Amino acid sequence: MKPNFRYLNKPVLEPVPGCDWAEKMVLNPAIIKDPDSNEIHMLFRATGPWPQKRREGCHDPYPIFLGYAKSNDAGETWDADFSRPALAPALGYEEHELYITDIDGNKVRNYANGCVEDPRIFYVEGELYVTVACRLFPPGPYWLSSQHPPVETRYEYVPDWVFAGDDSDPFMKTARSNDTVTVLYKLNLGKLKRRDYESAFQYVGPLTEGHVSDNRDVFLFPEKMMIAGKKQYLMLHRPMNVLPFEGGEKVKKPSIYLAAAESIADFASPKAAHRLLAYPIFDWEENRVGASWPPIALGNKEWLVPYHAKKDVEFGYTQSFMILREQEDDFPAVVHRCSERLMFAERDWEMPSDYPTPCLFSTGGIVMGEDLIISYGAADQKVGISWVNLAELVAYIRKFDETGRRIG
Template identity: 30%
Template sequence: MKLKKNSENPILSPNPNNSWENLAVCNPGAWYEDGKFYLLYRAAGDDEDHLIHFGLAVSDDGFTFKRMSDQPVFSPSSDGPDAGCVEDARIVKFDDYYYVTYAYRPFPPGQYWTMAPDQVNVANHGQNAPAVVNKNIANTGLAITKDFKSFKRLGRMTETVLDDRDVILFPEKINGKYALLNRPKEWIGPDYGCKYPAIWLTLSDDMMNWDYSTSVMVIQGEEAWEEKIGGSTPPLYTEDGWLTLYHGVDNKGIYRVGAMLLDLENPAKVLAKTKDFIMEPEFDYENEGLYNGCVFPTGNVIVDNTLYVYYGAADQYCGVATCKVDELVGFIKSNSRERANQEVVNA
């Protein structure tokens, strides 16, 4: 089974009229409410530093989006820890507020597509400067909003020493605790039980202080197309489990998409996980850009049994793909390996 891509993709492309988004628009967080689809998309201009912002686009049908402003709705702070970039929004809602997790750096990453893999601009601030400064380490921040136009930054969610970007909140508390999926790059080797970074589940009482002693590995790469993995979109509730998309990267650097079902009460337990990917780069807008051969979902919503998946293509465009929820759930179950019992999270 493969997700069906919209024939009109890309749904958002760089806008030559706005200097802050004339190079790339990708990796959109998504939300659906009261008949409207919202995309909080990553945007960057052709400046040398590659400063990264968020723009806002809205749609009535989930396919045709209109930009809501000629200015970013959320930008790097002028002098804070996220002064370098804000990127890859994931959105959930508690009560009246939308909670947006986003990746950031203290300094702009530079034109990373001209550098070696996983490299960004760094500057030597002296031998006594902390690693987060000298290595320009990526962390994850949390912001809240009621309208996707004005935001309150709540600060860093993850440990300073960790390069932890794919941080995704569950949309509900699990046994009274907040839960997130994260992918610390440094958690590899014999002590962690994985050769490459894996997806972990971590719990919190207050959404800002996360108890890493509770962290449990959810999955690591198992198939050839997912040598490296990371979380993609916020888990969605279904009667069969938390429907969760993730990305896999093969040894040639190609990004594809898989899906899994996590237990509703113990989401560290994988009920089923696809052996085969459900989406891969196929078209020019996915294979020719700042990162060639990349489909990277960051937003998904369910409307009337249809799953809408919003993704970045080649780090330069936004696309959407769809499927019926029950068909995808059935495929995950039928395309899954036998899985051993996993550790229960003590909530």
């Protein structure tokens, strides 16, 4: 029997009129269970017009922030702090302003200067982290790129000195394209709960190379795995341009990759080894696929991996699941992949308004009791929550083989 996903008849969070940093969109939430209680903590993406940084002749910039919320009733209702962002981009414009002090006390380039988007929260070796997709400079009203005719605002706030910079500098190349680079922060949950936001996040560094590809939907497995004779960190990522990666010439479309590295700092370097995990094969995946939120351990060296897909502008973003199994001294492999879209925009409040594309985009999942609680962005503007029985979901995914064919 197909698993039953339970939904609310309204969003749990939505844009707040008069809140400058969350007036336009509140979406794509990451969630984590409190280790000491039944509270659930959320970081959500938000944006609004920022006229105080507007340049003459340009649209208002729309920097992207993270906000904080918590729930005491398994996700049914949420107490959100809209008094100020939990994590904000620096919004520097001059070259000397584009630096930040990292977790080791070093002054490094700040890839999170313009936007911090689409958080995912997870543990690695017992320590809590959050990844965010970052741009060096904020865009204008970026949803206008989906209109007809499209209006491109991504480059409006890229300063002139960037284009006069060193062509061989990867940072400058990334700045010129203003593509997303995924950045890792260490997260102190206790300080986040106390709303001591200024010290809750420590900048670790980039996990992807912006000059190679725009890259997001990035997070790590909780423990190292034995790969190529070495214990290595393992990461999921989704490059927009797959051609520089193994198998990219064959699949050509944005796909899910694994990356292995001996240190976290090595992921954003040629030292990382990459393996194609999954690419679009079903009709509803025609445009792209990407992992949705950090894997859930199922035991017996198996992992539940949620993933999203996009077909086209009319069909939009949908969600499904696959199961990976660890391999002896190698990358994990897909052993079950559901060929059906299990979550998609259906309710009135999930339908698009500014964006033409229907969108149910999950960015968080935790297990509480028998349920898997899933947090998602709807219509690129709101936050929704869904519940499904974990055992029923896993049993259903096991009915499909690694190619999506029904077993038996």
